[in-house]
Amino acid sequence: MAGHHLAQLNVGTLRHPLDDPRTHGFTSMLDTLNDVADRSPGFVWRLVGDGSNDATAVQTTLGADVIVNMSVWESRDSLWDYVYRSGHLDVLRRRAEWFELPKTAFQVMWWIPAGHVPTVEEAVERLRHLRAHGPSPSAFGFRDTYTPEDAGLGVANIDGHDQGPDHRLSATG
């Protein structure tokens, strides 16, 4: 399946502001975790804010208190091993200390042609699609096993725009 990468976005609503001492446990881990990600097998790219090493300052239409994290991986397994089989798991274990209880899907993944750098807007659109319609080849979670072919990405053309059913997403989402 060379030629395709897996993009993921996850979002969280902070219980306290980023610079609040009660959030310090989370923010103090960020540099280490990002470093682990950068060195993980299968890591391709991650979103960082201007002049920053992380994405905590990146704002979206999801709200001012929502922080985002977005990255691209060679495969589902490489992403899984980073998220759940590295030091990153400790942040997840302690998530309730720093983040509000999510009322809806807070993570989404989707296939992209290798080389494509997803935008935050595109990612948020995928998340909204997942929230509105449930898992599909265009927007899914770890429990799902959709392939790039399912997403119509088998015939990516040269400028990286897929030709499958996925192209309707921006019109309907």
Place this chain on the structure above:
Amino acid sequence: MEDIEAIVVLQDPVRRQLYEYVVAQDHEVSRNEASEGAGIGRTLAAFHLDKLVDAGLLATESRRLTGRSGPGAGRPAKLYRRSGAEHHVSVPARDYRTAADLLAEVADGARLDVELRAAAAREGRAVRVAAGPIEDLNAVRTVLSTRGYEPRTDADGTVLRLVNCPFHVLSERHPALICGMNLALLEGLLEDTEGLRARLDPQPGMCCVTVESSKNNDD
């Protein structure tokens, strides 16, 4: 093959010995190694290893051991390791896994991490009381063996790595919740045990927790 048939295959003492030898190794095992490990002839070992594969208890692949390839490299060796399949039998039929998954689903969604960790720590303390004094890494190893963790001591003898996760299916479906529970369980077990601590150290294919002798880790 039915679960009960797979388990019956292990009733044969030679097969059981071979199975236990293969799953205790940290690498894939050749027929030669397995036959030496179990103290039986190579032909007999090969026969029983393949019975274990047929039963879905072991998996196999062929690879050249020497690293050479092409003509003259010899035939690839057949290597055995534990299969990813799980087998369990309950008489009469019980289905705790579905119940556990539904409960975990709800606890995960409601973020009951802290409450679950508190309950797990209590369970860990109860296990410690039942097990008697736990004084060193060897004692931890014995307790965790009986609970299915398949502990393995590192070369320098200061770290216990847990090769099997007793909550495997749940931990794949709800990793943050279940690994937090598992850590709390082992922390409860080791509470008041001087010089030993449980630590979250997840690595691919292993349990998320390791137990280490903190005397050698003064960080």
